[in-house]
Amino acid sequence: MxxxxxxxxxxxxxxPPQARGSCPSxxxxxxxxxxxxxxxxxxxxxDPDMTLPPASVPPDTCRLCLERTALRRVPGEAxxxxxxxxxxxxxxxVLNELSALMLRGLRRLRELRLPGNRxxxxxxxxLRDVPELRLLDLQANRLSTVPPExxxxxxxxxxxxxxxxxxxRLPQELLLTWVPMKAELFPPSHRARLVxxxxxxxxxxxxxxxxxxxxxxxxxxxLIFIEARLRCASPRSLAGVAFSQLELRKCQGPxxxxxxxxxxxxxxxxxxxxxGATGVPGPEMSWKRAxxxxxxxxxxxxFSGDGTSWTLLGLPEVSxxxxxxxxxxxxxxxxxxxxxxxxLVTEPQTPAAPRGSxxxxxxxxxxxxxxxxxxxxxxxxxxxxxxxSAGLAATEPGVKEELGLQHLHLGAPGELSxxxxxxxxxxxxxxxxxxxxxxxxxxxxxxxxxxTALNVLYAVFGQxxxxxxxxxxxxxxxxxxxxAPKTKYVACVCARGLLPRKEECVIFxxxxxxxxxxxxxxxxxxxxxxxxxxxxxxxxxxxxxxxRRRCRKxxxxxxxxxxxxxxxxxxxxxxxxxxxxxxxxxxxxxDRLLSARSSLDSQAxxxxxxxxxxxxxx
Numbered sequence: 001m002x003x004x005x006x007x008x009x010x011x012x013x014x015x016p017p018q019a020r021g022s023c024p025s026x027x028x029x030x031x032x033x034x035x036x037x038x039x040x041x042x043x044x045x046x047d048p049d050m051t052l053p054p055a056s057v058p059p060d061t062c063r064l065c066l067e068r069t070a071l072r073r074v075p076g077e078a079x080x081x082x083x084x085x086x087x088x089x090x091x092x093x094v095l096n097e098l099s100a101l102m103l104r105g106l107r108r109l110r111e112l113r114l115p116g117n118r119x120x121x122x123x124x125x126x127l128r129d130v131p132e133l134r135l136l137d138l139q140a141n142r143l144s145t146v147p148p149e150x151x152x153x154x155x156x157x158x159x160x161x162x163x164x165x166x167x168x169r170l171p172q173e174l175l176l177t178w179v180p181m182k183a184e185l186f187p188p189s190h191r192a193r194l195v196x197x198x199x200x201x202x203x204x205x206x207x208x209x210x211x212x213x214x215x216x217x218x219x220x221x222x223l224i225f226i227e228a229r230l231r232c233a234s235p236r237s238l239a240g241v242a243f244s245q246l247e248l249r250k251c252q253g254p255x256x257x258x259x260x261x262x263x264x265x266x267x268x269x270x271x272x273x274x275x276g277a278t279g280v281p282g283p284e285m286s287w288k289r290a291x292x293x294x295x296x297x298x299x300x301x302x303f304s305g306d307g308t309s310w311t312l313l314g315l316p317e318v319s320x321x322x323x324x325x326x327x328x329x330x331x332x333x334x335x336x337x338x339x340x341x342x343x344l345v346t347e348p349q350t351p352a353a354p355r356g357s358x359x360x361x362x363x364x365x366x367x368x369x370x371x372x373x374x375x376x377x378x379x380x381x382x383x384x385x386x387x388x389s390a391g392l393a394a395t396e397p398g399v400k401e402e403l404g405l406q407h408l409h410l411g412a413p414g415e416l417s418x419x420x421x422x423x424x425x426x427x428x429x430x431x432x433x434x435x436x437x438x439x440x441x442x443x444x445x446x447x448x449x450x451x452t453a454l455n456v457l458y459a460v461f462g463q464x465x466x467x468x469x470x471x472x473x474x475x476x477x478x479x480x481x482x483x484a485p486k487t488k489y490v491a492c493v494c495a496r497g498l499l500p501r502k503e504e505c506v507i508f509x510x511x512x513x514x515x516x517x518x519x520x521x522x523x524x525x526x527x528x529x530x531x532x533x534x535x536x537x538x539x540x541x542x543x544x545x546x547x548r549r550r551c552r553k554x555x556x557x558x559x560x561x562x563x564x565x566x567x568x569x570x571x572x573x574x575x576x577x578x579x580x581x582x583x584x585x586x587x588x589x590x591d592r593l594l595s596a597r598s599s600l601d602s603q604a605x606x607x608x609x610x611x612x613x614x615x616x617x618x
Contacts, residue, residue: 024054029061045069053078065089076101085109092116103129115139115161127153135159139197142166148173161197163226168204168234172251175211182220197226202233205241207251207280208333213243254283254330256339257308263341265318266348273313273341276304277330284332285311290325290340318345425501426454426493431508432477436485439508442477443493456480457500458491461507470496485510 023029027045034040040062045054050069057064059081067089076099079085086108095117102123103109109130114122119141127133136154139161146162148171154160155177181194203209216228232238232246257276265271277283287299295313302310309330315322323345329338426443433440446452453473458480459466471478471493483489488509492500 022056023058024056026050027054027057029058057082060084063087063089065091066093067091069093071095073097073099074102075099077104078102080105082106083108087111087113089113090117094118096120098123098126100126102126106130107132109133111135111137113137114141117141119143124150124153131156133157137161138165140164144168146170146174150174151177158193159195161226162201163197164200167198167201169206169208170198170212172208172211175215178215178223179211181223182215182218193222193224195224195226199225199227199230201230203230203243204234205232205238205243205246205248206235207249209243209246210248210250213246213248216243249280251334252278252280253334254279254332254337256328256330256337259339259341261339261341262344264344264346267319267345268317268348271315271318271322271343273315273326273328273343274310275313275328275330275339275341276308276310277337278306278308279330279332279334280307281332282307282309283330285309286329286331287311287313288327288329290327293324296322315343318343320345426495426504429493429504429506431506436510437483438479438481439483439489439491439510440477440479441491441493441506445474445476446495453496454493455496456491456493458489460484461488461490483510 023043024045026047026049027043030042030044032040032042039060041058041060042063042065043054043057043061044065044067046066046068048068048070050066051071053066053071053074057079061082062084064079064082064085064087068091071090071093072095074090074095074097078099079088079102083105085106088106088109088111091113092115095114096119098114098119100123103112103126106129110132112130112133112135115137116139119138120143122138122141122143124147127136134157136157136159140163143162143165144167146167151171151173154174178194178196198212215223216225216230230243232241232243238246254277257278259275263271263273273287275285275287277285282303285301287295289295297313297315300312300314302312304310311328313326323343326341326343327338328341329336331337425446427446429441429443431439432442441456451473454471454475456469456471456478457466458469469478469480478493480491486509488507490505490507492505494500494504
């Protein structure tokens with residue numbers, strides 16, 4: 001009787017047969033009472049030969065654990081009948097594929113554990129079928145990326161373990177969902193508290209981890225890391241460096257630097273188009289034509305110290321086909337931006353004057369391949385007025401005229417023959433003397449002899465106005481007056497009617513005079529100082545010797561001893577009043593010189609013992 005009653009109680013506890021179902025043969029089933037008095041069934045399957053989930057799992061199962069089996073994939077809706085399932089554990093299998101429908105019907109599921117598998121991807125969109133999910137464990141898989149859309153399905157989680165995968169970075173959208181958990185204070189029971197496992201991943205430390213590093217800097221009660229000491233794996237320069245030691249910059253989209261929007265260039269010249277952009281990480285720069293044609297040039301990349309990326313497009317020997325719009329593009333993972341640069345190739349400028357006229361020769365100077373070898377110094381040139389070209393011979397030689405100038409390179413002498421130019425070229429021009437306000441020029445006359453009249457053109461270096469001095473034939477020197485001191489000048493000497501060549505011009509400066517005088521004064525000071533140093537010891541020695549002799553003479557009482565200390569004495573005579581008087585009747589030239597030298601000494605001695613000493617010292 002008691003046995004029958006016990007059996008009936010056990011059957012009541014297990015429920016009706018259609019609710020209980022049968023336990024799979026490869027699994028073990030257990031029944032336990034929850035804290036609220038309800039019954040929960042646990043099914044554990046660990047058969048190493050199992051390749052698919054069991055089909056006959058009791059529908060009242062609350063916890064299903066399939067571990068250390070040969071499961072490689074989970075087909076769609078494999079657990080749809082388990083509407084009471086709250087915990088699905090699939091640890092340490094060989095799973096490499098999960099269906100996007102595997103969680104269909106599991107509205108009560110709260111835990112999904114998949115550690116120790118071979119998952120290279122996870123169906124994040126399947127999480128929309130489990131609104132009550134709070135724990136997701138993907139530890140020790142092969143996940144290399146988390147897509148940005150995954151952030152939409154992870155908002156209700158309180159535990160997320162992504163450790164020991166192959167993650168190099170996390171999407172910005174996911175990081176932004178975690179930032180408020182650090183800033184805001186939630187009640188201890190609020191579900192916004194999150195436990196994260198991110199350790200043991202090969203993190204690429206660049207600007208995309210800026211927010212993650214910020215989350216790890218300070219402790220927050222609502223955001224807890226299983227292991228907070230994360231380390232970099234790349235780049236190589238940061239391998240092994242802890243996140244706490246990083247100084248990362250926030251990511252920024254590319255921003256182009258303003259520059260030239262339109263360029264005009266003559267036909268056959270070389271054109272360089274330059275474009276710069278900033279961004280974090282540094283943007284990739286590229287060029288393309290707006291009309292789709294291929295580029296006819298080379299591209300060079302440069303990086304400046306302020307983080308700006310530069311690209312340089314070189315177009316050699318441009319033609320009319322190179323005219324058009326060129327697009328410079330800067331791109332990084334945050335986006336791309338473009339700018340347009342227009343190039344217009346024009347015809348080279350040609351002079352309007354006849355080819356044989358002097359004006360045409362001046363206009364062609366510095367242009368064309370014939371003049372390329374001469375364009376190495378920029379000077380001022382003389383452009384005579386057409387009205388006075390006929391009256392140059394009547395101008396008085398030596399008269400100064402102020403003429404207009406233009407800046408250009410000295411070039412070849414136009415279409416004059418080489419023999420004609422060489423016979424009228426001024427040679428060996430140089431400045432031989434100058435003062436504060438003048439300069440003297442000398443030269444060797446042209447080979448044509450004394451029949452060539454010359455012009456001396458001079459101006460302040462860099463100014464556009466020039467003065468001319470006309471020099472008569474046969475003269476090989478001239479002095480330019482009225483110059484400003486400490487000023488740089490350019491002067492040219494050339495035959496009238498011809499253009500000055502490079503060797504017929506000289507550049508000089510009137511500050512050389514000031515420098516020369518200052519140098520001379522310095523030399524004088526040095527010489528006097530050296531002479532004083534050399535002459536001072538002998539002078540002191542002579543003075544000291546004379547002073548000692550003077551002292552000995554003063555201490556001597558006899559006049560005969562005093563006389564031995566003098567070079568020469570003049571005869572003393574007695575005057576009528578009994579005083580001694582100096583006789584100056586017969587002084588020789590040596591005596592006169594001696595008297596003049598010693599007159600001050602005799603006056604300084606005065607009288608001694610009532611007797612005036614008429615003595616002269618050497």
